[in-house]
Amino acid sequence: MLEGGDQGMPGHADWGEAAPASSTERQRLETEFLLAVRPNGSIIQLLGQVSAERIGINATDLNCLNIVALTGPMTAGELARQTGLTTASITGVLDRLEEGGFVRRERDPKDRRRVIVNLNPGPGLRQIGPTFGPLVKAWRAAAASYSDQDLRLLLGFQRRFEDIVRGQLARLRGDLESGSRG
Helix, strand or coil: CCCCCCCCCHHHHHHCCCCCCCHHHHHHHHHHHHHHHHHHHHHHHHHHHHHHHCCCCHHHHHHHHHHHHHHCCCHHHHHHHHHHCCHHHHHHHHHHHHHHHCEEEEECCCCEEEEEEEEEEHHHHHHHHHHHHHHHHHHHHCCCCCHHHHHHHHHHHHHHHHHHHHHHHHHHHHHCCCCCCC
């Protein structure tokens, strides 16, 4: 894991200040927690790449498919905005996903110029079960060892963390769009 310095990545000392009233133990725990969470992004990205290969698509296509699955029907433009991809790139993604039987595009009945992307509950999606089913089964086995209260705490943390990450994504996209890199 990168701790900073020679690789151009900031070490944990560069991660901002702890709350002023924080004890040394609290600061240590916060840092240890951040260091424990940090590899998850890389591991999840690697899981996505390997899973996409197993399913027969690329990681970007799997990410788009996941967004549609979690969000529900959406326009191609909405998918482009959520992913940060250009509309031309989304067209290519949707072409591949539709060809693979994962999604279908339908004209918006209210505005025929718009295309709505829907999951296609056909053979394409059935390829996903064997890939992610064991992950879900392992998660359920792990979750069984936690109380309902513990799971509510973890769920609350996950939602807050997602909000933080989404905020940082919006900040970085804004910085990139305005030409700033700071």
